Amino acid sequence: MSKILVIAEHDGAKLNQATARAVTCARQIPDAQVTIAVFAADPAAVAADAATLAGVDAVVTVAHSANETALAAVLAPQIVAVAAHYTHVLAASTAFGKDLLPRVAALLGVPQISDAMAVEGAYKFKRPTYAGNAIVTLEASPDRILVASVRGASFEPAARGGNAPISALSVTVELPTHTRYVSLSAAASSDRPDLASAAKVISGGRALGSKENFALIYSLASKMGAAVGASRAAVDAGYAPNELQVGQTGKIIAPQLYVAVGISGAIQHLTGIKDAKTIVAINKDAEAPIFEVSDFGLVADLFVVLPEIEKALAG
Amino acid sequence: MRKILVGIKRVVDYNVRVRVKPDGSGVALEGVKMSVNPFDEIALEEALRIKERGEASEVVAVSIGTEDAQQQLRTALAMGADRAILVKVSEAVDPLVASRVLVAIAQQENADLVILGKQAIDDDAAQTAPMVAALWGRPQATFASKITLEGSVATVIREVDAGLETIAVDLPAVFSADLRLNEPRYVKLPDIMKAKKKPLDIIEFSALGIAADVGLKTVFVEPPKPRSKGIVVKDVAELVDALQKKGLI
Numbered sequence: 169m170s171k172i173l174v175i176a177e178h179d180g181a182k183l184n185q186a187t188a189r190a191v192t193c194a195r196q197i198p199d200a201q202v203t204i205a206v207f208a209a210d211p212a213a214v215a216a217d218a219a220t221l222a223g224v225d226a227v228v229t230v231a232h233s234a235n236e237t238a239l240a241a242v243l244a245p246q247i248v249a250v251a252a253h254y255t256h257v258l259a260a261s262t263a264f265g266k267d268l269l270p271r272v273a274a275l276l277g278v279p280q281i282s283d284a285m286a287v288e289g290a291y292k293f294k295r296p297t298y299a300g301n302a303i304v305t306l307e308a309s310p311d312r313i314l315v316a317s318v319r320g321a322s323f324e325p326a327a328r329g330g331n332a333p334i335s336a337l338s339v340t341v342e343l344p345t346h347t348r349y350v351s352l353s354a355a356a357s358s359d360r361p362d363l364a365s366a367a368k369v370i371s372g373g374r375a376l377g378s379k380e381n382f383a384l385i386y387s388l389a390s391k392m393g394a395a396v397g398a399s400r401a402a403v404d405a406g407y408a409p410n411e412l413q414v415g416q417t418g419k420i421i422a423p424q425l426y427v428a429v430g431i432s433g434a435i436q437h438l439t440g441i442k443d444a445k446t447i448v449a450i451n452k453d454a455e456a457p458i459f460e461v462s463d464f465g466l467v468a469d470l471f472v473v474l475p476e477i478e479k480a481l482a483g
Numbered sequence: 484m485r486k487i488l489v490g491i492k493r494v495v496d497y498n499v500r501v502r503v504k505p506d507g508s509g510v511a512l513e514g515v516k517m518s519v520n521p522f523d524e525i526a527l528e529e530a531l532r533i534k535e536r537g538e539a540s541e542v543v544a545v546s547i548g549t550e551d552a553q554q555q556l557r558t559a560l561a562m563g564a565d566r567a568i569l570v571k572v573s574e575a576v577d578p579l580v581a582s583r584v585l586v587a588i589a590q591q592e593n594a595d596l597v598i599l600g601k602q603a604i605d606d607d608a609a610q611t612a613p614m615v616a617a618l619w620g621r622p623q624a625t626f627a628s629k630i631t632l633e634g635s636v637a638t639v640i641r642e643v644d645a646g647l648e649t650i651a652v653d654l655p656a657v658f659s660a661d662l663r664l665n666e667p668r669y670v671k672l673p674d675i676m677k678a679k680k681k682p683l684d685i686i687e688f689s690a691l692g693i694a695a696d697v698g699l700k701t702v703f704v705e706p707p708k709p710r711s712k713g714i715v716v717k718d719v720a721e722l723v724d725a726l727q728k729k730g731l732i
């Protein structure tokens with residue numbers, strides 16, 4: 169049997185949807201028994217949320233005041249202590265998981281499989297390399313704990329309707345004090361859909377030209393109920409905050425609808441959107457590489473057509 | 484004074500579209516342009532700025548790679564690194580192995596800061612910085628977009644999914660550079676000449692007593708499934724119509 173420990177990502181109240189996607193990956197591992205581990209100051213609410221995911225066999229909690237905020241150096245030794253009873257440790261390949269899991273793997277003395285995108289066997293996974301241009305099948309040794317981060321865009325979130333038992337664990341390990349949380353400044357307003365999980369995303373690129381013009385993207389996104397994304401060029405230029413960057417080194421997303429506005433379609437950007445169901449591209453250059461992956465392309469000046477689209481949606 | 488170690492990985496240049504070999508054994512690297520991993524240029528730039536502010540005295544560039552990685556180390560020296568170390572391997576190593584090597588060098592050199600890239604754009608693993616920190620028993624500040632040093636503490640702004648997070652870590656510590664940490668300088672011709680005279684030491688990987696096999700094997704490499712090319716619509720009306728028919732708007 170594969171005993172899978174999935175590390176919960178959360179904000180203290182709710183489970184992040186990325187963890188629900190990691191659960192789906194865990195369930196695809198042959199003969200899996202899936203446990204979600206919640207590390208928090210007060211894990212009750214998150215544990216209750218996690219327990220309702222279908223396919224979760226158990227939820228374990230580790231309460232500690234040091235777990236108020238997620239610091240990899242503080243969480244990793246606790247996870248290592250819990251991991252001894254499991255064959256696999258999984259977490260979402262988000263900023264949280266990317267920061268945390270390699271620290272866990274190193275403490276366990278095992279390699280890590282990053283961005284698992286398909287399960288080929290209990291110890292065999294596919295993952296993308298070279299900005300998604302080469303897909304590698306990796307096989308890990310079954311006599312050690314397998315640590316893997318899960319590429320969210322490759323797995324649907326686990327459904328609700330579960331009712332897993334919740335139990336509290338006491339972990340007695342020494343926690344480091346060399347790393348301290350100071351603050352978080354969130355630029356994006358929370359009344360918009362979350363970029364990582366939204367069904368629709370509209371992204372703007374360098375062509376927007378200024379932060380003021382980027383408001384055109386926000387405006388259309390509001391009309392469509394879409395989340396906002398950006399190319400690296402738009403983020404570097406300060407038109408959009410960094411957490412909106414989509415691509416190889418930003419967020420990898422798989423919405424139902426992705427609209428790329430004034431984005432050329434560099435490979436680093438495309439790898440972030442390849443799993444979108446429908447891609448729309450608006451670009452004034454008919455030769456732009458974005459049109460090679462788009463389902464619907466519109467060769468036009470964005471400053472002309474965005475207002476037209478808004479008007480069409482209003483009518 | 485502080486000593487900074489910077490990781491320099493030789494990777495396929497970011498402009499190259501790599502091709503998978505038909506036999507599934509890997510990607511075709513013959514004749515392909517190789518460069519310093521872009522995130523490592525940012526890591527090195529940060530180290531150089533820290534030194535130029537008088538907050539460090541030496542910047543050492545380290546690469547784990549084949550003989551050819553000397554080219555990238557020379558680039559690092561031309562940018563301004565004081566010394567370089569090549570840990571010579573015959574083939575690419577797993578991030579866990581690279582981490583063990585970097586820790587061995589960090590200990591040998593008594594480094595105060597290790598600055599790596601957030602990810603290598605070939606394996607896209609994003610593992611090495613947290614692994615080095617764990618094995619070295621030190622704090623980590625990954626995805627850094629601003630690093631401020633004061634005495635024995637570094638305050639770091641990190642690019643996380645929710646926005647910008649600030650943490651404080653005690654030195655020595657490991658940092659990973661994100662895109663917005665700085666803009667790396669260009670190398671000037673006289674610097675390339677000067678770099679030829681700077682020390683570049685070569686250490687055989689086998690001399691470090693670190694196992695190369697971590698029990699993870701590559702079974703197969705394949706190209707991604709292609710996306711089928713769609714259509715070009717003539718105007719906004721046709722686009723809106725098409726999306727409405729699909730129930731997307």
Ligand SMILES: Cc1cc2nc3c(=O)[nH]c(=O)nc-3n(C[C@H](O)[C@H](O)[C@H](O)COP(=O)(O)OP(=O)(O)OC[C@H]3O[C@@H](n4cnc5c(N)ncnc54)[C@H](O)[C@@H]3O)c2cc1C
Pocket residue numbers: 372373374375398399400401402413414415416417418419429430431432433434435436437440450451452453456468469470471497521522604
């Ligand atoms: C290490 C590394 C990591 C990277 N990671 C990422 C990443 O994660 N995500 C990412 O996106 N990029 C990433 N990049 C950058 C990437 O290579 C491209 O530089 C970037 O995606 C380009 O952004 P852009 O398409 O907005 O700008 P450009 O390439 O400049 O394209 C602008 C486009 O807008 C069009 N245009 C101009 N005016 C108009 C108009 N009025 N109406 C309509 N169209 C117009 C132009 O025809 C052009 O195609 C990375 C690069 C490196 C080196």
Ligand SMILES: Nc1ncnc2c1ncn2[C@@H]1O[C@H](COP(=O)(O)O)[C@@H](O)[C@H]1O
Pocket residue numbers: 489490491492493520522523526545546547548578581598599600601602603604606607608609610611612
């Ligand atoms: N072989 C290597 N030589 C030097 N530095 C490396 C090597 N492998 C990884 N690194 C460092 O670790 C970072 C992250 O790499 P990775 O974990 O492979 O994505 C890189 O940007 C480098 O700074």
